[in-house]
Amino acid sequence: MELFSPEALITEEEISHRIQELGAHITKEFEGEDLVVICVLKGAFIFCSDLIKKINLPIKLEFISLSSYGDGTTSSGNVRLDMDISESVEGKNVLIIEDIVDTGLTIKTLLEMLNVRKPKTVRLASLLFKPNKLKHKVKIDYLGFEIEDKFVVGYGLDYAGRYRELPYIGILNAGN
Numbered sequence: 001m002e003l004f005s006p007e008a009l010i011t012e013e014e015i016s017h018r019i020q021e022l023g024a025h026i027t028k029e030f031e032g033e034d035l036v037v038i039c040v041l042k043g044a045f046i047f048c049s050d051l052i053k054k055i056n057l058p059i060k061l062e063f064i065s066l067s068s069y070g071d072g073t074t075s076s077g078n079v080r081l082d083m084d085i086s087e088s089v090e091g092k093n094v095l096i097i098e099d100i101v102d103t104g105l106t107i108k109t110l111l112e113m114l115n116v117r118k119p120k121t122v123r124l125a126s127l128l129f130k131p132n133k134l135k136h137k138v139k140i141d142y143l144g145f146e147i148e149d150k151f152v153v154g155y156g157l158d159y160a161g162r163y164r165e166l167p168y169i170g171i172l173n174a175g176n
């Protein structure tokens, strides 16, 4: 199989610098509290692992797997729960870590799902946000970068299961 290198949109250094800032911000806001971090698989796995290293608080890490995209570059409009978290979030501070908010459907669905479980607080950290595609109002408490409406890959994000391992965020062009 041929290897393509998508054009860089956000470099490794820029991501690392922003994560440092987000970690410090989250640490300050939750000072003296415990945090349940929910990593939304698969796309957020690299962002989550880098971000939690910069949060100086007692953390319990959970994973949840949701899918809305199938193998293409547009949302299917349905969100499927593929794997749930294993611990109760009742009465706890929850931080959801997501890779990208596009239409907002995935996060809206996840927030509805979590809120019935009565957490103390729920906050959202997302590495990326595409404001032009938003259909469902979602509040991102800790945002990495706002980007234009292009399909991006790398740093955990995929196209048809590929490119997750790239250390930067790249734009997937027709030629890729």
Ligand code: IMP
Binding pocket: 043, 068, 069, 075, 098, 099, 100, 101, 102, 103, 104, 105, 106, 107, 150, 151, 152, 153, 157, 158, 159
């Ligand atoms: P939403 O439900 O439309 O907000 O879509 C969120 C999910 O779609 C993300 O968690 C990603 O898995 C996927 N997604 C949206 N835009 C992109 C992109 O540009 N590249 C890769 N995945 C994306």
